Amino acid sequence: MEAGEILVIDLFAGPGGLGEGISSCTTKNGIKPFDIGVSVEKEPSAHRTLTTRAFFRKIADNSAARNDYYKYVRGLITRDELFSIYDAQAQAALKETLYQPRALGEDNELIHERIQELVTGHQGPKIVIGGPPCQAYSLAGRSRNAGIKDYKAEDDHRHFLYKEYLKVISIAQPEVFVMENVRGILSAKVDGKMMFPQILEDLRNPNTVTGVVGISGYKIYSLVVDADVQKDPRYINSSDFLIRSEFYGIPQARHRVILLGVRDDIEAVPKTLQQAVEYPITTRSVLNDLPKLRSGFSKQKDDTCIWTSTVKNHAKQLKQFLCNQYPNEKLAGLDLTPYENLKRKNSVHSNIDSAEIPQPLSNWLLDKNLGCVLNHETRGHMNEDLLRYAFCATYSLLNNGVSPKSRDFPTFLAPAHANWNTGTHADRFRVQSANKEATTVTSHISKDGHYFIHYDPKQCRSLTVREAARLQTFPDNYLFEGNRTQQYVQVGNAVPPFLAQQIGQIVLKLLNDVT
Structure with missing residues (x-):
């Protein structure tokens, strides 16, 4: 051929x-x-992503053009400027x-x-x-x-x-x-x-x-x-x-x-x-090298110090509850204290050399010349949901990757849903466990993130677009256009490229x- x-x-x-x-x-x-x-x-944001990637394929073997593409995804030049430099490839895309x-x-x-x-x-x-x-x-x-x-x-x-x-x-x-x-x-x-x-x-x-x-x-x-x-x-x-x-x-x-x-x-x-x-590839091995982030607040002032204080208080509540549920030896070494000074968006990929992604998926996903992380920004959550996320992630750590059902939640964490105890929404909150493959990434991730909780309770959040894209096996240099909600929908609806x-x-x- x-x-x-x-x-x-x-x-x-x-x-x-x-x-x-x-x-x-x-x-x-x-x-x-x-x-x-x-x-x-037909969907405009997906079409824009599709066109950007078509352009990338047409310039991928040209090192100078590829470097200019990196400038675009880092925000150093606009898409129009990039396309004007390589007009023939842009028109073909x-x-x-x-x-x-x-x-x-x-x-x-x-x-x-x-x-x-x-x-x-x-x-x-x-x-x-x-x-x-x-x-x-x-x-x-x-x-x-x-x-x-x-x-x-x-x-x-x-x-x-x-x-x-x-x-x-x-x-x-x-x-x-x-x-x-x-x-x-x-x-x-x-x-x-x-x-x-x-x-x-x-x-x-x-x-x-x-x-x-x-x-x-x-x-x-x-x-x-x-x-x-x-x-x-x-x-x-x-x-x-x-x-x-x-x-x-x-x-x-x-x-x-x-x-x-x-x-x-x-x-x-x-x-x-x-x-x-x-063996199935685990969520941790695919996501662990990406920058740690904090969640945002959707119903109150969004501030790093307030977030850190809130999550510290949540950690104390959880520890008190867990001490009544698990033996001391089970909780030994469990640290729920949030990381300090986390951002909601971080494009600095300082841990790429520590990636634990197995081959050949590692070569497929990683681009060491990219120099940044794309589409890696958290969404905002309600204060009480942050505590539920921390509980889910901690429960998974303590129970060999099992995500809690509604019956496993303490009473003080039950949401105000009339059917919470009926079993209809038994897995309303689902953690993507560190030691297992992820569950299906769907377009529903664009709604609230409750089915896509990050396994790390110290970050206390749902997955970012880039993390969902990693689980879908989109290469790291694959830019998703549109707003964050549109990006989530695109990732959730896609066929895994690998x-x-x-x-x-x-x-x-x-x-x-x-x-």
């Missing part, structure tokens, strides 16, 4: 996690054969992301025209990637929908956005496609019927949905379970398509459905993902076997 020989069409791209991973794949000779021709994304946010189903004429143009002018293999938005399939989304008066799943267009994916497949007729979605798609129903079997059937035969005559069908493969019948793969359980990311070097129990479609005329059979690590890179290597081998 030559550099840029494989055309990538990236749909529902978000901030670009899937495209980042696949486009980073290399041959044994160090050549990068995947080239993203177009990335389609903007063209790749269609110059502005675009939505499949709304801007189809423009999007389809660009895809047809790319396909017509391309001689090598093609691959379509992307995950139709999951709000209609996710368990949380279905719960919200159930509370909407007169809601009907069959009238929710989001259930059928995968058909927009099929339209692009019909235009591009790629050798391979990769489609990702939440595990909830396996159990989603419309009008009382399971959606997933129909989606599989439609992906096998795109022409039945799009009406385009003379296009090939596809064999749908699992990336984790070998197919029983190679020429027409069928799987016993729908869950055969579920990838448990923690088995493949991702420090997060992110369980997602990922389908690999191979065009019918291709005889080669894809390999499956190989378990990358003997997992996407492994999938890309499977696709690359498959295409090599064909040629």
Whole structure:
């Protein structure tokens, strides 16, 4: 394969996690054969992130340009100034992301025209990637929908956005496609019927949905379970398509459905993902080198001295409670005294050489030339929530990484929720334990942070965008644009790039076997 020989069409791209991973794949000779021709994304902040990263890929091999990129992310020059210095690369990045946010189903004429143009002018293999938005399939989304008066799943267009994916497949007729979605798609129903079997059937035969005559069908493969019948793969359980990311070097129990479609005329059979690590990668090993931060206050004056005093008082309350719950030897060495003089934002990466991230993830994440930490700023919390966060983190330390349920909370820490003791919100507060992989990073992290409490009680806070991005395996030099809430949403909705890179290597081998 030559550099840029494989055309990538990236749909529902978000901030670009899937495209980042696949486009980073290399041959044994160090050549990068995947080239993203177009990335389609409708949300403005994610689109801006996508464009910035597209630009970075185009200048990454130019040391002078890369240094100027570092100046931009450090705030020394503006994005417009950076783009004006490297106008050709900037224009190519903007063209790749269609110059502005675009939505499949709304801007189809423009999007389809660009895809047809790319396909017509391309001689090598093609691959379509992307995950139709999951709000209609996710368990949380279905719960919200159930509370909407007169809601009907069959009238929710989001259930059928995968058909927009099929339209692009019909235009591009790629050798391979990769489609990702939440595990909830396996159990989603419309009008009382399971959606997933129909989606599989439609992906096998795109022409039945799009009406385009003379296009090939596809064999749908699992990336984790070998197919029983190679020429027409069928799987016993729908869950055969579920990838448990923690088995493949991702420090997060992110369980997602990922389908690999191979065009019918291709005889080669894809390999499956190989378990990358003997044990799951822990949250501490991935986050411990990042600068320590304090949380902020959302309902009172935000001041470092007040924060330190508040957390010291919380530590005394907790120690008094814990002394009545645990034997002295269990509490020996437990220090809950907050760190002094912490900031809410710290971009100085002084501990990068002490990083404990295992290989090959360390090489994937770290950039020692970056010279700073991006998107590493805490949010504000209510005073009483800081005490709950400290309790959760301490409970985890004392109980081998177990996060407390509502029944484990002392009475004085119970929030004023009518259903607190009913079990409905038993894990309303969840610590990301130091000695385990993280739980799934979702877009809900943008709301309040209660499910994403940092394991260190001396920092007493929820995760920053950069910490969430680390758990999602975005490289440290990957800048998330937009405000902090938008950045959290982008990270939570993304495909882990390091997992996407492994999938890309499977696709690359498959295409090599064909040629």
